[in-house]
Amino acid sequence: MDIATIVGVISAFGLVLMAIFMGGGLSMFINVPALMIVVGGTMGVTMINYPLKEVLGVLKVVRKALFTRTTAVKELIERFMNFANKTRREGILALESELKGVQDEFLKKGVQLSIDGLEPQEIKDILDTEVDFIKSRHNLGAEVFTTMGTFAPAMGMIGTLIGLVQMLQSMDDPSTIGPAMAIALLTTFYGSIMANIMCMPVAGKLKTRSKEEMLTKEMTIQGILSLSNGDNPRVLEQKLLAFIPPNQRESA
Secondary structure (H helix, E strand, O other), X not given: OOHHHHHHHHHHHHHHHHHHHHOOOOHHHOOXXXXXXXXXXXXXXXXXXXXXXXXXXXHHHHHHHHHOOOXXXXXXXXXXXXXXXXXXXXXXXXXXXXXXXXXXXXXXXXXXXXXXXXXXXXXXXXXHHHHHHHHHHHHHHHHHHHHXXXXXXXXXXXXXXXXXXXXXXXXXXXXXXXHHHHHHHHHHHHHXXXXXXHHHHHHHHHHHHHHHHHHHHHHHHHHHHHHHHOOOHHHHHHHXXXXXXXXXXXXX
């Protein structure tokens, strides 16, 4: 998990909890019926909106996006420079020994296709198809969390209406007004927390991580095609540097 995610989680939840404790304690903000309405209701309508397989599959996408380190651009360029120099000296078949130390399955697959002698256009078509499906899975993950962020406040409003109805029907019994009002207010609170501190930020992080991964995938494809075409290592480097901003190219 990157530092921005850690700081964001700590600051968002920490400041809310601090304000709660300063105002009287956490116990008054815990209400099981309200949690059932918001959390259970949000998950339920999300599963109505998407197949169960896709909802469960999103958890894997989130784990990979938040906890898997994206390959650094500089590291990727250096790896391709090493590949290109070795290819120039010994031929592309010599890269087979280098694949044992490669953890990136996408990179390993592309280099193996080059070693196997496929034409550059065929390699590009295969890898582009894989990138399209990776992008589709990432978009689905972000979409599911955006949907949950949309439904959570709505379920909170439903809970608020339930609490108000219960309160109005029991105005003659003062002892029941408090619990009913708690449901009315806390469901809106839970819905806002779930949407704005959990679901929507996760959706945004998934979109950002997807963009970062797509950049490395496009760079990887370009590097593999250059290897297949037998480009000079310096030419390959310039092609890869074109993917990053000019002010970062010297450090790459």
